[in-house]
Amino acid sequence: MSRGILQEAEAEHIVRLPKRVKGPNNWQQRDDGNWYMEMPVEAPEQWPLRLYGRFNPRTGCYTFILFCGTLNVRRLDVGKRHHNPDCNDVGPVHKHTWTDRFGDKWAYEPSDISSANSIRETFFAFLAECHIAFEGQFREPPQTYQKGLL
């Protein structure tokens, strides 16, 4: 990670490293009504890695991100369509991958998961791609919106 920005080769290197997180993954609701989880990621090399998740109970959309510092190494979005810089659209389940040219703006449609999969299945598929082992108990985000009357 040079000059505070990630290079594509570094991002791929980080993804390939065997890593682990220790559960449970606790969710917390913030003022904006979304549920969030964050976990430090252990790796054999000194990278500032963390696993982040956000679930919006009002839309059902959710996001998981493998961060290196403040940059997305991999990002999974479910429930939102995406437009790539080459003008191709990708579907409501897509993964952002870090590239030198486009930063985190490039996304592709994964073949192993779809909207039909549960959050649990999607989460573990994302972890598998990122070579992250999960130890402990996985917790689903609460499905309720608890911020009072709409």
Added chain:
Amino acid sequence: MKSCEELRETMLATLPLLFVCQEENNRLKISTPYLYPNGDYIDLYLVETPNGLYLTDLGETMGYLADYSIALKQSSKRRKIVHDILLTHNVELFQGELRVYLEKEEQVAHAVVRLSQAITQISDLVFTLRLGTRTTFKEEVEEFWVEYGIPFERDYVVIGGSGESYTVDFYLSVPKHPWLVETLSSQSRSYANTLVSRVIRVWHDLHRVDGRYRYLSLIDDSADVWKAEWLDQLAEFSEVIAWSEREKLLQLLKAASGQGKASL
């Protein structure tokens, strides 16, 4: 060329197609052609309550900012920017949602445009993060070539003695002998080790072909991750220069080209 009238017809017929509506959980989801800065589409939701209609993003914009560790309550400057944007478009921030309340159904189209514009402007706050202005080491080196008028090609493909092709960071068109340049940059010692091994392998294979090029390994020494013995190994196949001592680079290129000025 089409007349303005014809273009207008085409445009007016096409524009509505960019907004797709579908009913979802007793509300109308409106997929807009507008994008968050990372390329994800902005979706809006039209909600009907006993008190009337309102259009909302259902908290996705604030969630998007949170993905980039932007919390409005931590920055009065950003709060002020958001407040100003909301004021411009008459949009409300309510429990994390951006909302536009409608008095009449006829206001929906106008509200969709206003709310979309407010969302794009607010989500552009991610560009205020420092990383938005940073460049990679390779880009910094590229700017250096431009600044000193050194002709170069980026991502130059060259074949090694093994027959394998390599994409080298830069080809410098210097009189007498062109240079091939590899940049090495990392914050991690183990990745730095990987980089050094890869570059040594490239230089070694290219050395086996002929003496067409001179070789240069440029080290980003902003992080203390480089072992002296690695640099010694690189030096067996290439010139090695630390970026903090890049004035040596100019001297080296000047000497190699036999010219007395920086611009080659």
